[in-house]
Amino acid sequence: MIRVNNFTKTYNDFVAVRNLTFRVEPGEILGLVGPNGAGKTTMMRVLSGIIPPSSGTLSVAGHDIVSDPVKAKQALGFIPDDPRLFDTLTVWEHLEFIAATYRVVNYKPAAETLLQLFNLDGKRNHVVQGLSRGMRQKVAIACAYLHHPKVILFDEPLTGLDPAGIRSIKESMQERAEQGAAIIISSHLLELVESLCTHLLVLHQGQCRCFGRMVDVLQAFDEFKNDTTLEDVFFSITHADSPELG
Amino acid sequence: MLIKLLLLRLRGAVRLRLQELKTLRGLLFLLVTIAVIALLMKQSALSANPLASIFPSDSEQLRGQITQFMPIGLLAAYLLTVFLSPSSGLYFSPSEINLLFSGPFTRRALLLYKLCSYAFGILLSSLLIMLLVPASTYTPRATFLGAFLTLMFIQLLTVATGLLSQLLRRYFCVRVRSSYVIITLISLIAATYLYYADVSSGLIDKLAQFQASMGGALLLAPFDVFAHIFQAHLIFPDLLVWATLGLAINVGLITLVILLDRYSGEASTVASLKLYKRWDRARRSGLPWGAQPLTVRSLIQTPVLSGIGPVAWRQMLTAFRSSGKALLTFLVMAILAGPLLVIASADISKWSLMGGVFFAGVFVLPSTLVFDFRSDLDTMENFKALPLPSWKISIGQLAAPVVLTSLIELVLVASVAILLDSQSHGFLIGFSPFLIPFNMLLYGLENLFFLLFPAPLVPVGRADFDFIGRTMVGFALTATILLGSCFLAVGASQVAMNAMGLPWPAFVVVAWFSLTLIALMTLPLLSWAFNRFDISRW
Numbered sequence: 001m002i003r004v005n006n007f008t009k010t011y012n013d014f015v016a017v018r019n020l021t022f023r024v025e026p027g028e029i030l031g032l033v034g035p036n037g038a039g040k041t042t043m044m045r046v047l048s049g050i051i052p053p054s055s056g057t058l059s060v061a062g063h064d065i066v067s068d069p070v071k072a073k074q075a076l077g078f079i080p081d082d083p084r085l086f087d088t089l090t091v092w093e094h095l096e097f098i099a100a101t102y103r104v105v106n107y108k109p110a111a112e113t114l115l116q117l118f119n120l121d122g123k124r125n126h127v128v129q130g131l132s133r134g135m136r137q138k139v140a141i142a143c144a145y146l147h148h149p150k151v152i153l154f155d156e157p158l159t160g161l162d163p164a165g166i167r168s169i170k171e172s173m174q175e176r177a178e179q180g181a182a183i184i185i186s187s188h189l190l191e192l193v194e195s196l197c198t199h200l201l202v203l204h205q206g207q208c209r210c211f212g213r214m215v216d217v218l219q220a221f222d223e224f225k226n227d228t229t230l231e232d233v234f235f236s237i238t239h240a241d242s243p244e245l246g
Numbered sequence: 247m248l249i250k251l252l253l254l255r256l257r258g259a260v261r262l263r264l265q266e267l268k269t270l271r272g273l274l275f276l277l278v279t280i281a282v283i284a285l286l287m288k289q290s291a292l293s294a295n296p297l298a299s300i301f302p303s304d305s306e307q308l309r310g311q312i313t314q315f316m317p318i319g320l321l322a323a324y325l326l327t328v329f330l331s332p333s334s335g336l337y338f339s340p341s342e343i344n345l346l347f348s349g350p351f352t353r354r355a356l357l358l359y360k361l362c363s364y365a366f367g368i369l370l371s372s373l374l375i376m377l378l379v380p381a382s383t384y385t386p387r388a389t390f391l392g393a394f395l396t397l398m399f400i401q402l403l404t405v406a407t408g409l410l411s412q413l414l415r416r417y418f419c420v421r422v423r424s425s426y427v428i429i430t431l432i433s434l435i436a437a438t439y440l441y442y443a444d445v446s447s448g449l450i451d452k453l454a455q456f457q458a459s460m461g462g463a464l465l466l467a468p469f470d471v472f473a474h475i476f477q478a479h480l481i482f483p484d485l486l487v488w489a490t491l492g493l494a495i496n497v498g499l500i501t502l503v504i505l506l507d508r509y510s511g512e513a514s515t516v517a518s519l520k521l522y523k524r525w526d527r528a529r530r531s532g533l534p535w536g537a538q539p540l541t542v543r544s545l546i547q548t549p550v551l552s553g554i555g556p557v558a559w560r561q562m563l564t565a566f567r568s569s570g571k572a573l574l575t576f577l578v579m580a581i582l583a584g585p586l587l588v589i590a591s592a593d594i595s596k597w598s599l600m601g602g603v604f605f606a607g608v609f610v611l612p613s614t615l616v617f618d619f620r621s622d623l624d625t626m627e628n629f630k631a632l633p634l635p636s637w638k639i640s641i642g643q644l645a646a647p648v649v650l651t652s653l654i655e656l657v658l659v660a661s662v663a664i665l666l667d668s669q670s671h672g673f674l675i676g677f678s679p680f681l682i683p684f685n686m687l688l689y690g691l692e693n694l695f696f697l698l699f700p701a702p703l704v705p706v707g708r709a710d711f712d713f714i715g716r717t718m719v720g721f722a723l724t725a726t727i728l729l730g731s732c733f734l735a736v737g738a739s740q741v742a743m744n745a746m747g748l749p750w751p752a753f754v755v756v757a758w759f760s761l762t763l764i765a766l767m768t769l770p771l772l773s774w775a776f777n778r779f780d781i782s783r784w
Binding site for chain 2: 048078088
């Protein structure tokens with residue numbers, strides 16, 4: 001569903017991401033972790049067609065993001081780390097806008113369900129500018145879900161959410177994956193990644209330091225310590241080079 | 247302590263400007279700004295009256311007229327400032343609220359700090375005004391002192407008005423909107439004006455009559471003081487007496503502001519935070535009238551139109567919700583243009599009307615009606631992620647400003663047409679359809695330059711040479727390309743007419759198609775610039 005081959009992104013002389021290769025199949029949830037400046041957001045933005053890659057190929061649902069961007073984006077839902085919504089539109093108008101843009105036929109029942117799922121039904125006519133950070137995050141996620149994307153990219157999805165919001169979004173992620181979506185979650189919350197993701201990719205200084213199934217990664221590091229957590233793995237990898245798995 | 251902060255901030259601003267000069271772009275824009283100011287100064291030094299065709303050529307007579315009508319002009323400036331100010335006019339940035347409000351400072355010290363920072367900015371503006379006003383009309387020292395005290399007066403009066411309205415809201419639980427107060431005031435002034443109006447006299451006579459009346463004299467008395475400062479030739483007694491009076495009025499206003507602020511402290515802080523949010527949005531998006539209600543009801547369904555519809559619909563909503571006041575102001579001005587020119591007994595030709603439309607179209611409306619890529623720097627990521635080809639996004643983004651600008655210009659043309667003879671009406675009917683391709687080309691160019699050289703749409707501080715220079719270069723380029731395109735379209739039509747002997751309606755049709763074709767040529771360029779726009783570099 002998601003294919004990334006030898007992807008590199010440079011800004012003048014600075015290499016943000018170097019020779020990255022991985023794939024995510026339907027139903028899989030890939031956790032993308034790495035220290036600040038590792039290249040996670042750059043990778044998410046390139047994969048969603050917002051910025052072009054410097055080299056390499058990236059495809060979403062079988063469509064190349066550079067040569068066939070419209071079809072690739074049609075299959076994609078992207079929730080950035082700081083969702084920039086349209087200040088002057090209401091919550092409902094955002095859903096209406098997405099439905100019209102992605103040609104979602106008979107979107108109203110699905111939109112109503114999403115509003116209820118994220119406790120936004122009381123805010124449907126509120127202009128988003130007046131909403132809290134967490135509420136705006138929920139609106140962005142509702143917009144991304146509305147057109148039933150085959151691929152969903154989350155960049156720090158739980159920032160600013162209340163406990164109820166965190167639970168509903170975690171459940172919805174699992175539900176979407178079970179329905180066949182390929183999901184990437186970029187986050188610094190290692191517990192979230194460990195509990196939710198089936199696969200793991202650790203980026204450090206723009207390079208892949210570890211990629212594989214979550215259980216395999218944890219098992220590989222179990223040799224050094226029993227009951228290894230993702231936090232142990234993360235610090236081991238980012239403080240010393242580690243062999244690539246999978 | 248707060249003086250030290252002011253000085254540090256001043257040093258920071260100077261450092262920022264110097265850093266800008268290190269880049270080729272910053273240096274070029276500074277040179278353009280200096281060149282334009284030097285040109286204007288030279289013009290004002292050579293000519294006693296650069297607007298001799300409109301105003302009296304005799305300096306003495308001109309000075310007399312300016313002094314006579316300056317109080318009315320200042321009153322209008324004050325009303326406009328209050329009307330356009332989204333809040334009290336006295337606001338603190340979030341960093342000031344977080345760091346200074348919790349610091350060991352009295353409220354009075356904070357207010358004086360804020361007013362001092364305003365004074366610093368006004369000092370710079372006054373310097374610029376002094377350089378540009380012809381020395382033969384007013385002496386430089388009188389101009390500088392007059393500009394400084396007058397701008398401070400307008401600022402303080404606006405702040406006092408804002409605080410007073412906050413106080414009324416708090417103690418009388420009424421929501422007094424500044425705009426309602428202003429509309430009432432304007433209505434009262436208009437009623438007084440009409441009462442004194444003599445149908446046979448011109449606008450100047452009517453204004454003089456209003457000024458001479460008891461109500462007019464009372465209303466304009468404080469404004470009159472500041473007009474006299476500009477007029478002062480001798481340091482003593484003229485300048486000293488009038489400047490002292492002006493200073494006393496300003497000190498009185500500062501006292502009033504401190505007094506009013508004591509009763510509206512919290513409301514003022516809340517208003518500051520709200521205003522800062524809006525200002526921050528305006529800095530990013532260029533939409534200065536950002537006041538919005540909390541909830542709104544959507545009336546029209548999103549049109550699809552193969553993907554162009556939702557983008558255009560979103561910009562239309564932004565236009566009405568964030569700049570409804572500006573749109574209304576332009577529309578009312580366009581409607582009133584004709585009747586006002588009749589009252590003023592002005593003589594106007596179809597060519598001066600076209601000139602007016604060109605001026606409004608190129609210089610006034612595009613800098614205010616920014617409902618396109620220019621207001622979407624913050625949300626460019628969303629557009630980049632949309633499953634739409636860039637040309638469709640570009641058309642959707644241009645639709646709202648093109649339609650709204652054309653509508654305002656059309657109303658202006660219809661309003662002024664009442665002054666013209668029936669022969670000119672036919673000309674205007676032929677001219678009106680050109681507004682759409684003309685505005686398409688105009689906004690296409692504005693957006694193209696913006697996507698190629700993205701920058702904030704409002705200046706950062708008063709001495710933002712990068713902003714001033716960029717604006718001037720942008721204006722010059724846009725105006726040149728627009729005029730060139732119009733000549734090209736008319737030229738092509740002329741050639742076709744000569745070659746085939748076409749009648750004049752066919753000439754209009756060929757010219758219209760030529761201009762539309764040129765306008766459409768900006769679309770692929772705009773699409774290319776949108777694709778090329780890298781949000782990670784912004």
